[in-house]
Amino acid sequence: MSLRIASWNINSIRARPHLIQQLVADHDIDILCLQETKCEDNAFPRAAMEALGFRHFNLAGQRMHHGVAILSKLPLEPVYRYDWQANGEARHIAVRLPSGVVLHNVYVPAGGDIPDRALNPKFGQKLDFLSRMTDWSGALGESSIILGDFNIAPHPEDVWNHKALLDVVSHTPVEVEALTNLRESHNWVDLGRRFVPVPERLYTWWSYRASDWQASNRGRRLDHVWASPDIASTATALHTLVPARSWERPSDHVPLVAEFDL
DNA sequence: ATGGTGGTAAAACCA
Numbered sequence: 384m385s386l387r388i389a390s391w392n393i394n395s396i397r398a399r400p401h402l403i404q405q406l407v408a409d410h411d412i413d414i415l416c417l418q419e420t421k422c423e424d425n426a427f428p429r430a431a432m433e434a435l436g437f438r439h440f441n442l443a444g445q446r447m448h449h450g451v452a453i454l455s456k457l458p459l460e461p462v463y464r465y466d467w468q469a470n471g472e473a474r475h476i477a478v479r480l481p482s483g484v485v486l487h488n489v490y491v492p493a494g495g496d497i498p499d500r501a502l503n504p505k506f507g508q509k510l511d512f513l514s515r516m517t518d519w520s521g522a523l524g525e526s527s528i529i530l531g532d533f534n535i536a537p538h539p540e541d542v543w544n545h546k547a548l549l550d551v552v553s554h555t556p557v558e559v560e561a562l563t564n565l566r567e568s569h570n571w572v573d574l575g576r577r578f579v580p581v582p583e584r585l586y587t588w589w590s591y592r593a594s595d596w597q598a599s600n601r602g603r604r605l606d607h608v609w610a611s612p613d614i615a616s617t618a619t620a621l622h623t624l625v626p627a628r629s630w631e632r633p634s635d636h637v638p639l640v641a642e643f644d645l
Numbered sequence: 646a647t648g649g650t651g652g653t654a655a656a657a658c659c660a
Binding site: 395397419448474493495505518534590592593595632635 | 659
């Protein structure tokens, strides 16, 4: 069975249903994993999404901030939600695919502006979130896919200027180390770099604060799709849909579309 | 070095 699984930080589902419509019209998405839906589950635009062919919803939303969702054209078994911070923030939801593989959709905290735990509690919370995720991931026994907005660009080629971003949250050495520890805890395979190896540059996010995002091209690869090593070979492609950054009223993130024979 | 934009929701706070 061929599955097309998309991951997208949509930056408010209610502000951008037209982007989902465009993605589904251009690409044949079976399962859509969203981050930053920014709405409670009872406000989720189900009818509009059903009109695009998604009949099955696994929602973990909250008022105003965060929020993740998995929309699917095929029925999926809910697995669980996880709260690595134990603070109620809606940052994870998981489902089981028909093959038995578990799909985890995650929104890692951004971490604030100052990369110092003492001066900026949000940065410490981000590192602690990753540390707890690493413990959880190391104990996972199942074939799994984990994807979403990880809010870290690990390689020098994952940012527009490695040296300039060494002290910018998302690319600091301590964050890169935390993401490396997470990846190695389960020998996760970074599919983004499997299909577009370093040193080619690859970005998934461009700030809104640029007059011309394409001309300046100050991007970062913050969004990721990882597979557990036993099923990594079932991945046949991972597309980064850069043109979506120019769609009407865009998200600052672009969608990733992964293809699996599962 | 600074500030640049956008969503939520009604003034900041978050990204």
